[in-house]
Amino acid sequence: MFVLGLQGSPRRKGNSAYLLTALMEAMEGYGARTHVVEIERRHVEPCREYIVCEKKGFCPIDDDMKTEIYARIWQADVVVVASPIFFYNVTAQLKALIDRCQTLWARKYRLRLTDPGRPTRRGFLLSVAATRGKQLFDGVHLTVEYFFDAIGAQYEGGLTYRGIEHKGDMEKHSSVREDVRKAADRLTAPFRDRRVVLFAGRNNTGASRMAGAFTRFLAGDRWEALDAGIHPSDSPDPSVQKVMHERGIDMGFRNPGSLDHALERALPDRIIDLGAGGSIPEVPGARVQRWDLPAAAGLPEDRLTALRDEVEKRVREELASTDRNS
Ligand SMILES: Cc1cc2nc3c(=O)[nH]c(=O)nc-3n(C[C@H](O)[C@H](O)[C@H](O)COP(=O)(O)O)c2cc1C
Structure with missing residues (x-):
């Protein structure tokens, strides 16, 4: 079982990083191999709408998407996306990666190809935000729902936390360890007995x-x-x-x-x-x-x-x- 984490926060050791690390460690405890892509520290260009992908199924931009990240997404049984809320959505770093997955969308919907991992792959969201509004996570849920559809992953929901602002806030949260343990158990269950x-x-x-x-x-x-x-x-x-x-x-x-x-x-x-x-x-x-x-x-x-x-x-x-x- 291979679990890929996509870390969208630019902040080192921040709140989403804490959440993602905790979830990955818990999943390793259930036998998963894991890998985290820290997008801020990688070369991921935004989409330039060349539209080559819609006809040919590949993106001509030469960066880490091409050399590594598309392949890792398709190896993954579970893809976990982690991002703080920036203006009611994911960070620009993660959004650039998501937009580049138009290539995978095009392979699915334009070229009508089925990635062999699609029937079983799962997608999960981790997100944090400083404020507490009712609609705080609506934008991010919608964005990742369509991202997971494009990469052929069934969206399994996520863990989202309000009132988390400064470094260290997340780890002080009273239920986070138990929330992460339960999520790891649920996400790995379909793959554990293969x-x-x-x-x-x-x-x-x-x-x-x-x-x-x-x-x-x-x-x-x-x-x-x-x-x-x-x-x-x-x-x-x-x-x-x-x-x-x-x-x-x-x-x-x-x-x-x-x-x-x-x-x-x-x-x-x-x-x-x-x-x-x-x-x-x-x-x-x-x-x-x-x-x-x-x-x-x-x-x-x-x-x-x-x-x-x-x-x-x-x-x-x-x-x-x-x-x-x-
Ligand atoms: C550019 C920027 C935009 C933000 N926008 C929002 C927002 O719309 N709503 C909110 O509640 N918090 C917002 N925040 C606060 C972050 O979501 C919050 O500090 C979060 O805990 C940072 O997580 P991290 O440590 O994983 O980067 C914003 C922070 C920054 C830097």
Whole structure:
């Protein structure tokens, strides 16, 4: 389970930072891997309305969104947004990141692609403000509701606190520790009992990549799907991306990964070997199975489409037989 925190406050060790750190630590206690992006300290440009994303599904602006943050959002099972209220909304730092997610909105609504994490991803808000008005959090709720929709996350509400102004105010709040513990329990519950499957290929550009995406899309509530290669390629295979896009599955913002990196993320209960051979490290308790499938590299389009369909069929059969036996 991977939890991404997006920290919108420019203030170091301020109130939203306290809340986000406390929630991340509590979620780690439930087995989550976490990562926080402090937007103020990163290079995130505002949207310039080039509208390239609406036609091509990517943003031409060269910054940390492109090199890292889109990918982290799509890896995440849970995205937590933290921001103080600035003039009834999120900070400019967080708003810049949100606006740049028009790219993910465009992939969903214009290009009609489904990110494999969409059926299971959750979104949560943490927010604080100095005053106490009834409508204080209305603006931020509306903004993050549409942000979570754009990134394919179900909005799970949030923790919001009034009358919090100076550094240190948040940690003095009487119920904050218990609120955070309950939120961590609730947000991690859907992911805690998932089994882990690793699809291990050679370069992690072909069948292993497709199998990971299909498993996350079809059964992300029951399985955490990892895919990796013994010699991961530097970049994805555009032909593989194309045939998956034709099937409606979005393969954007994902680079091939190594077996070591995958095994750091989670220890698999099941390993499916798609050409990694004897190089797969032994994982105690993991059942290893081999699928003999052709390498995707260089296949003509019709055979690549056939490979995609075969991978989908095997994933569906595997899921059905595991569900029957459990
Ligand atoms: C530019 C700016 C705008 C703010 N606007 C509001 C506001 O509209 N309503 C409010 O209650 N507090 C407002 N505040 C106060 C902050 O929300 C409050 O101090 C908060 O605790 C800061 O959280 P942080 O430590 O996470 O940055 C504003 C503060 C700043 C600096």
